Amino acid sequence: MSVSVESYITDLQKKAERGELLYIGKSLKRIDDLEKVLGSPIYTNDLIPRNTLYAKLVLSKYPHAWIRSLNVSAAASHPGVHLILTYMDVPGINESAAIVPDRPLFAHEKVRSTGDIIAAVVAEKEIRAMEARELVKVEYDPIKPVFDPIEAMGADAPKIHEGGNVAKHIRVAKGNIEAGFNDADIIVENTYRTQFQDAVSMETETAFAIPRDGRILIMGSMQSPHNTQASVAKVLGWPLENVEVIQAVTGGAFGPKSDETPGDVASIAALGALKTGKPVLMSMSRRESMIAHTKRHPSIIKHRTGVKSDGTLTASKVEIYLNGGAYASLGVLVIVRATFHANGPYEIPNVLNDGYKVYTNDTYAGSFRGFGAPQAIFAAESQMDEIARKLNMDPLDLRLMNMLRPGKRTSTGQLMDDSCGLPECVDAVVKSSDYRKKASEYSNQGGKLRRGIGIALLHHGNALGPEGNDYAYVHLSVDKKGRVHLGTGLTEYGTGAISGLAQIASSVLGVPVEYFVIDRPDTDRHKESGPTVASRVTAIGGNASRNAALKLRDRAIAVASKLLECPLSKVKIVDGYAFSEDNPEKMVSWDEIAREAHDASVDLNVIGYYMAPRCSWDDSTGLGSPYNQYTFGAAIAEVEVDIDTGLFKILNYHVAFDVGRAINPKNVIGQIYGGSVQGIGYGIMEELVHINGQVINPNLKDYYIPTSMDIPDKMTPIIVEKQGAMGIYGAKVIAEPPVVLPAPAIRNAILNATGGSVNDLPVTSEKVYKALKH
Numbered sequence: 204m205s206v207s208v209e210s211y212i213t214d215l216q217k218k219a220e221r222g223e224l225l226y227i228g229k230s231l232k233r234i235d236d237l238e239k240v241l242g243s244p245i246y247t248n249d250l251i252p253r254n255t256l257y258a259k260l261v262l263s264k265y266p267h268a269w270i271r272s273l274n275v276s277a278a279a280s281h282p283g284v285h286l287i288l289t290y291m292d293v294p295g296i297n298e299s300a301a302i303v304p305d306r307p308l309f310a311h312e313k314v315r316s317t318g319d320i321i322a323a324v325v326a327e328k329e330i331r332a333m334e335a336r337e338l339v340k341v342e343y344d345p346i347k348p349v350f351d352p353i354e355a356m357g358a359d360a361p362k363i364h365e366g367g368n369v370a371k372h373i374r375v376a377k378g379n380i381e382a383g384f385n386d387a388d389i390i391v392e393n394t395y396r397t398q399f400q401d402a403v404s405m406e407t408e409t410a411f412a413i414p415r416d417g418r419i420l421i422m423g424s425m426q427s428p429h430n431t432q433a434s435v436a437k438v439l440g441w442p443l444e445n446v447e448v449i450q451a452v453t454g455g456a457f458g459p460k461s462d463e464t465p466g467d468v469a470s471i472a473a474l475g476a477l478k479t480g481k482p483v484l485m486s487m488s489r490r491e492s493m494i495a496h497t498k499r500h501p502s503i504i505k506h507r508t509g510v511k512s513d514g515t516l517t518a519s520k521v522e523i524y525l526n527g528g529a530y531a532s533l534g535v536l537v538i539v540r541a542t543f544h545a546n547g548p549y550e551i552p553n554v555l556n557d558g559y560k561v562y563t564n565d566t567y568a569g570s571f572r573g574f575g576a577p578q579a580i581f582a583a584e585s586q587m588d589e590i591a592r593k594l595n596m597d598p599l600d601l602r603l604m605n606m607l608r609p610g611k612r613t614s615t616g617q618l619m620d621d622s623c624g625l626p627e628c629v630d631a632v633v634k635s636s637d638y639r640k641k642a643s644e645y646s647n648q649g650g651k652l653r654r655g656i657g658i659a660l661l662h663h664g665n666a667l668g669p670e671g672n673d674y675a676y677v678h679l680s681v682d683k684k685g686r687v688h689l690g691t692g693l694t695e696y697g698t699g700a701i702s703g704l705a706q707i708a709s710s711v712l713g714v715p716v717e718y719f720v721i722d723r724p725d726t727d728r729h730k731e732s733g734p735t736v737a738s739r740v741t742a743i744g745g746n747a748s749r750n751a752a753l754k755l756r757d758r759a760i761a762v763a764s765k766l767l768e769c770p771l772s773k774v775k776i777v778d779g780y781a782f783s784e785d786n787p788e789k790m791v792s793w794d795e796i797a798r799e800a801h802d803a804s805v806d807l808n809v810i811g812y813y814m815a816p817r818c819s820w821d822d823s824t825g826l827g828s829p830y831n832q833y834t835f836g837a838a839i840a841e842v843e844v845d846i847d848t849g850l851f852k853i854l855n856y857h858v859a860f861d862v863g864r865a866i867n868p869k870n871v872i873g874q875i876y877g878g879s880v881q882g883i884g885y886g887i888m889e890e891l892v893h894i895n896g897q898v899i900n901p902n903l904k905d906y907y908i909p910t911s912m913d914i915p916d917k918m919t920p921i922i923v924e925k926q927g928a929m930g931i932y933g934a935k936v937i938a939e940p941p942v943v944l945p946a947p948a949i950r951n952a953i954l955n956a957t958g959g960s961v962n963d964l965p966v967t968s969e970k971v972y973k974a975l976k977h
Contacts, residue, residue, distance in 0.1 A: 212787045219713075219775040219784075223749070226710040227932055230869035233702040234721055235695070244452040247409040247424050251484055255411075256285055258475050258485040259332035261322040261339045262494060263314035266529075266564040266896025267348035267361065270312055270321070270341060278324060278338040283331035285479050287339070288323040292474060295440025299466045301430075301569070303531035305364055306463060308438055308470055314343070315363050315529035317896055318495040318566035320467065325475040325483060348896055352524040352561035353503060363529060363562040370527055371535040373542045375556040375825030377616055383518025383553025387509030391590050395506070395582035396963035399526075399891035400499035400884075402571060403908055406454025407492040408464045412472035413482045418445045421469045424453045426461035428724050429692050429731040434466025435473050443726075446473070450724040453696040457881075458570035460696070461736045462533050464496040493901035497532050497569030498891055500525040500560075504545070504582035509553075514596055514604045518553040519614070521545040523579065525568070527560045532569030533736075534560045536670045541575030543615055543669075543829055547583035548625055548662035549602075550611040556825070564896045570736060572878070573942045576663060577885060581964060584659040584947035588954055598951065599638060599658055603629070607662060607835075615820060617828040622933075624861025624925030625660065628837040631859040631921045632658075636839040645955060651847050654854070655956025659947035660837050663940045664830030665929065666739040666815060673739065673815035675747040676730035678722075679708060679755050681807035685797035687714060687755075690722035692732035693744045698938050699870045700740035704748040706867055707931060711752035712759065713776030714793050730810065738936030741866060742832075743815055745931030751811025758807060759793075762800045766791045815929055832927035834935040835861040838944035840915075842952040849972025851953060853883065853913075858944060859921035863935035868922060871937050875920035878941025884909040886946030887965050 218225055238244055275287040290297045290309035299308040310319040322339055326332035349355045355368040362368065384390060410423035410431075419439070425431050428448040436446045448469070453460065468485040475483035487495065502525050509518035523541055527534045542558030591598040608626050611619050633639070641656050648654065667673040678690040689708060695701040705719040722728070732744065760774045763781035767774065773784045779793040800807050820827030838858040844851040858879060865871045888907040892899050900906045926933025950966050953959070959974030 215777045215780065215782065216787060218777045223711040224932065225713060225777065226706055226716065227866055228864070228868065231706055231716055231867055233699045234705055234716065234719060235702065246406060246454060247411050247422055247451040248486060250411055250422060250451065252482060255482045255484050256325050256327060256475060256479060257329040257332050258323045258325045258471050258483055259329065259336050260320050260491055261324065261336045263310060263317050263319040263321055265314055265343050265345050266317050267346040268314050268343040269346065270310065270314060271344050272342040273321065274340040275322060277340065278335040281331065281335040281338055283327040284324060284335045285327065286325040286475060288325065288471060288474050292478065293438055295438050298437060299434060299463050299470060301463050301533050302535055303370065306530040308467060316564055316566045317898065320495065323471045325479065348564035350563050350565055350893065350896060352526045352559070352563055355561050355563050356559065363564060368562045369559055370531040370562055371538050371560040373539050373558045373825065375542055375554055375614055377614060377826060378553035380518055380520055380553050380555040384509040386517045388512040389593055390507060390509050391586065391593055392507045393586055393589055393962060395504045395585055397502045397578045397581060398964050399501050399568065399893065400571065400889050401493050401891045401906060402457040402459045403903065403906065404455030404457060407487040407489060408460065408468045408496055409486040410465070410469040410472045411482065411484050412469070412476040414476045414480055418447065419473050419476060420447045421473060422449045422451045423465060423469055424460060425450055425465040426456045426694055426696060426736065427734040428694065428726050430734060431465045431469050432726045435470050438470040439473060448726045450694050453694065456696040457572045458736065459496040461734050462497040462569040489903065490901045493891065493906065494566055494898045497567055497571065499571040500527060500534060500537060500568040500578065502526065502578040504578065506582060506586040508586055508590060510590055512594065514594055514601045516549060516551045516605045519546045519551045521556045523558040525560045526563050526565060528563060528565045528567030530567040531560065532567055534569045537569065537575040539669055540664065541579040543664065543825065544576050544662070545579045545583060546614040547580060547587065548607045548660050548835065549605040550607060551614060554614045556614065565893045566898060572881065573939050574737065576661065576943045577946065580659065580661050580943050581946045585950055585962060588951045589960065597642060599633065602658065602660055606660060613662065615829055616826045622832060622925050622927045623835060624923045625662065625835040625837070627923045627925065628835050628859040628861055629660065631923060632837045632839045632857045635919050635921060636841065636855065636857040638839055641841065651845055652843055653846055653956040654841065654843050655952040656839060656841050657948045657951030657955055658837065658839050659944045659951060661835070661940060661943050663834040663936070665832045665834060665936045666737050666742050668818050668830040669820060670737065673733065673743055675732040675744040675813055677704060677744060677747040677751045677811045678729055679751045679809050679811070681797050683798055683801040685718060685794040687719045688722050689719055690729045691744060692724055692729045693740050694724050694735040698874065703741050703866050703870060704744050707745050707748045708752040711749055712756050714779050718779065718793065738938035741934050742930035742936055743813060745866070745934060746813035747811040749811065749931055750813055751809050754809040754811065755807060758805060759796050762796050762805055763791055766795065766799060831929040832935060834937065834940050836940050836944055838948040840945065840948035840952045842949060842956055844953055844956045844971065846957055846975055849968040849975060851968060851971060853915040853949060855917040856915040856945065857919040858941065859923050860937060860940055861923040861925050861935065862937045863927040863930050864924050864933040865922050866934055871922055872920050874937050875941045876918065878938070879918060879945055880909050880914060882942040882945035883913060885942065885964065886949050887967065890965055
């Protein structure tokens with residue numbers, strides 16, 4: 204036997220000692236890396252045959268009005284038009300709502316925002332549909348609108364819905380808030396405001412429907428195909444099994460494609476296809492998308508904080524008012540997360556938080572990456588710096604004194620265990636940024652260009668928590684050529700999370716990830732696994748993938764043991780080869796195992812399942828453990844500000860996240876970079892502007908998003924690993940937290956540089972200038 208073969212066998216034996224952690228923690232390539240680089244993925248708009256009809260929307264011209272009449276006759280007779288869809292064409296329930304049944308698919312009787320859909324024109328060409336929609340005549344009787352959430356809560360405010368203008372109220376009450384304020388040496392009060400942010404995914408909301416003999420097939424750009432299936436079935440009045448939904452390759456999502464808009468486009472395409480007997484494409488234009496889909500909620504957040512002269516926090520009272528726009532959407536869950544995180548990652552003995560999701564006549568807000576945390580943490584971390592200034596205390600020292608660590612409790616009273624990696628995150632960014640040295644240098648500056656350094660921390664409850672049952676299924680099957688097919692109702696839309704599921708299954712099986720094929724999520728083939736939101740794919744889906752892989756491994760080992768003529772307990776599978784511990788020179792390949800299994804009719808199709816433990820909390824007080832585990836993070840931003848003009852530049856950004864265990868470190872770093880850039884956009888430039896209910900910048904010319912020119916000169920992402928109790932192999936979520944920290948860190952750095960407080964987002968140079976001249 205040659206030395207090289209001996210070395211190879213020794214290497215396999217060493218790898219076998221890692222067990223199912225074989226490929227965990229390795230920066231493997233994503234399964235779809237090459238096709239993305241080559242531009243070969245097939246998106247929804249690439250699927251369209253020649254006989255397809257096109258649907259375009261007719262949106263409301265008023266933010267609040269009665270519909271007195273609707274005349275579609277001129278539009279219906281326009282050349283190339285096949286059909287005008289309105290509420291009268293809905294055979295089932297005219298509703299497109301995620302949780303609260305408050306939103307019709309087609310508005311009738313009343314419109315509540317300029318994003319309301321009144322009709323859809325179905326025509327042979329998109330241009331004909333666009334021409335015809337201008338011919339739809341709607342007679343409105345305007346109603347007084349309301350756009351401010353606090354004003355909307357007033358007794359005399361116009362009623363947007365019959366049940367009142369508060370869609371959801373939640374409270375967290377811990378300790379004795381008045382006693383806490385009495386114990387304080389000073390009380391700091393401030394109000395913070397945040398803006399509408401749009402997701403601006405590269406691909407807008409799109410669905411393609413094909414009628415099929417009493418059934419309908421829908422392919423589209425979405426996050427949650429089973430939710431879309433349910434929406435379409437409700438509109439059609441059909442049983443779920445008659446509606447098949449397949450997620451096409453999806454060009455970005457960030458949350459809105461988990462909310463109500465995918466149901467809108469899919470239902471309209473399905474109605475058009477069934478009524479015409481032809482395939483129908485419903486693809487929103489950028490303008491339609493930015494007006495009609497959900498956005499990040501604007502907020503008004505009031506903080507009143509009690510603190511002792513040494514920096515000890517004694518009381519925190521927070522009021523959060525989310526401007527939900529005209530409909531509840533998933534926003535009734537967003538306010539829950541925002542309220543639970545409103546005090547930041549600190550131990551405070553006395554807390555009183557009230558969170559309100561409020562209806563207004565703006566276009567509606569809902570699910571968006573971060574899910575209420577960006578608003579809440581911006582306010583909480585800005586408040587910490589304002590407290591530090593009142594005390595003439597370093598903002599870092601204030602945080603070190605009060606922050607969560609093992610043995611401390613959150614605002615809901617949840618005890619932090621050894622998985623709390625916040626101290627390690629803070630240490631990492633303080634060292635990486637040389638914070639102490641720079642804070643000292645920047646404390647005594649002259650000249651027009653001033654530098655500042657700012658810090659922000661977070662804790663982020665993982666997965667759904669109080670938002671619902673947290674479960675997932677993963678399907679694995681092996682074909683005769685040895686390819687491992689992975690399918691799930693969870694979806695991929697750019698994060699690489701589904702490749703992560705394959706990496707987990709690959710590691711358990713001992714089969715390289717190159718053997719894996721990711722099947723498109725299909726409601727006919729894959730079990731419902733909850734929405735692909737809350738960064739839950741790896742933490743929840745990863746456990747289901749492991750469960751499936753363990754089942755498949757047992758079956759593969761049974762086949763291998765016969766081929767190797769050895770006991771089951773002695774079989775190891777590593778790098779696609781099975782061997783006996785007692786005789787490692789004798790091997791069989793994964794391909795041979797697959798062929799033998801198929802020839803012997805051994806079933807290599809399995810389904811894995813995982814249900815997270817239920818979270819325990821009191822709905823009336825908010826106290827308890829609303830999340831099974833937390834991701835922790837710390838960021839430090841460094842800026843340079845021209846104090847004559849307010850112009851500023853982000854020089855450096857250092858950020859560390861406790862991710863529990865990095866299943867694929869390269870993917871984790873990618874999420875940190877991408878989320879940080881999106882968070883920078885939220886912090887300093889992005890704002891979907893509403894004036895009297897009209898969106899005035901629904902395009903990428905007037906809605907600014909970060910470019911390479913806006914990214915800091917230096918971005919330093921750092922991975923901290925303190926394994927959690929729920930996620931697969933201790934993994935914690937990472938897709939959402941990076942978007943949260945840039946805004947408060949940058950805001951606090953500007954405060955440090957200039958002494959000027961900017962308490963509303965985005966932090967623009969104009970606002971900095973005004974703060975300096977105030």
